[in-house]
Amino acid sequence: MRLLFAAIVFAYYLSASMSVQTAQNHGLDLVLPTDNDALFSGDGPAFYQYIERDYQGVKSTPWEGGQYGFVRDPKDTAAGVVYTRFHEGIDIRCLHRDANGEPLDEVRAVADGKVAHVNVVPGYSNYRKYVVIEHPWDGSNYYSLYGHLSSIAVKPGEPVRRAQRIGVMGYTGTGINRERAHLHLELCLMFSRQFEAWYDTFFRNDPNRHGIYNGMNLAGLDVARLYLTLRSNPALTIPEFLNHEETFYKVALPKARHFDLSQLYPWMLPAAKRNGGSWEVSFAASAQPELSFVRKTPTEYSYLTRDIVAGHQGNAHLTNYGAQLMRLLIWPD
Numbered sequence: 001m002r003l004l005f006a007a008i009v010f011a012y013y014l015s016a017s018m019s020v021q022t023a024q025n026h027g028l029d030l031v032l033p034t035d036n037d038a039l040f041s042g043d044g045p046a047f048y049q050y051i052e053r054d055y056q057g058v059k060s061t062p063w064e065g066g067q068y069g070f071v072r073d074p075k076d077t078a079a080g081v082v083y084t085r086f087h088e089g090i091d092i093r094c095l096h097r098d099a100n101g102e103p104l105d106e107v108r109a110v111a112d113g114k115v116a117h118v119n120v121v122p123g124y125s126n127y128r129k130y131v132v133i134e135h136p137w138d139g140s141n142y143y144s145l146y147g148h149l150s151s152i153a154v155k156p157g158e159p160v161r162r163a164q165r166i167g168v169m170g171y172t173g174t175g176i177n178r179e180r181a182h183l184h185l186e187l188c189l190m191f192s193r194q195f196e197a198w199y200d201t202f203f204r205n206d207p208n209r210h211g212i213y214n215g216m217n218l219a220g221l222d223v224a225r226l227y228l229t230l231r232s233n234p235a236l237t238i239p240e241f242l243n244h245e246e247t248f249y250k251v252a253l254p255k256a257r258h259f260d261l262s263q264l265y266p267w268m269l270p271a272a273k274r275n276g277g278s279w280e281v282s283f284a285a286s287a288q289p290e291l292s293f294v295r296k297t298p299t300e301y302s303y304l305t306r307d308i309v310a311g312h313q314g315n316a317h318l319t320n321y322g323a324q325l326m327r328l329l330i331w332p333d
């Protein structure tokens with residue numbers, strides 16, 4: 001299970017009244033990670049790798065399932081079909097194959113950065129063989145993640161340049177066959193540097209082999225939309241980009257000494273904090289994280305929030321799982 005991007009959005013909402021102070025901006029200057037650039041011509045079927053769907057006995061191979069967002073696991077509800085599984089990155093279709101059909105696409109760093117993590121043992125992660133690269137942009141670190149690789153050409157700690165080759169596309173992963181070879185790309189924010197202690201408390205039976213670069217600690221943003229937005233606005237910053245995300249729900253966190261996000265991404269903080277004032281207004285007095293807002297919808301909330309919020313209108317609430325994840329943000333308080 002992956003954390004919900006909305007968790008970031010809620011934190012951002014808490015500071016919605018602030019005016020975003022943008023630091024010196026040098027532009028993100030992202031490059032696509034493979035030769036496949038059909039995203040820019042709007043050719044979805046050519047850019048995204050299809051998924052194999054079996055819905056109510058009907059088999060299909062929709063390319064839309066390779067997009068970012070709620071694009072998987074349709075469920076029939078009173079409000080129509082709802083896609084309940086969130087895809088935190090994009091699946092970029094394979095372009096080059098050898099005579100046996102093996103994928104050959106070079107995978108490249110989307111921007112300058114430093115290799116933060118390399119996983120070479122497929123069984124250790126749903127991403128199978130994957131690389132995480134850290135990018136320092138405007139004083140905050142962001143992380144690009146490249147999953148399902150067949151081989152990896154970089155080592156942790158190594159600096160990488162934009163468009164530098166870091167590996168080769170593969171199909172390492174459950175449910176991925178050679179035909180569906182693709183690159184799973186994410187661009188993420190990190191939730192907490194205290195992740196390992198939090199993880200070890202709740203998931204004792206499943207050792208964490210990835211330190212703070214475990215996918216659960218990385219919240220993917222809509223990277224395809226970012227690429228497209230940067231085309232028309234090359235000076236765009238991540239805070240500006242996220243400012244336009246829609247808030248679906250908000251959570252009030254207990255007042256905490258440890259709110260790592262505020263150090264990792266200071267632009268999420270209320271202006272009051274930066275001015276030396278108090279930011280307690282952002283936090284609930286209660287000892288537990290509480291749901292303070294959820295957008296009205298006729299659909300069961302667990303379908304729309306990846307089981308972080310449950311219930312219907314009027315009785316929406318954080319699940320135990322949701323509360324646990326929220327505690328990560330203020331761990332170890």
Ligand SMILES: [Zn+2]
Pocket residue numbers: 087089090091184185
């Ligand atoms: Zn994927």
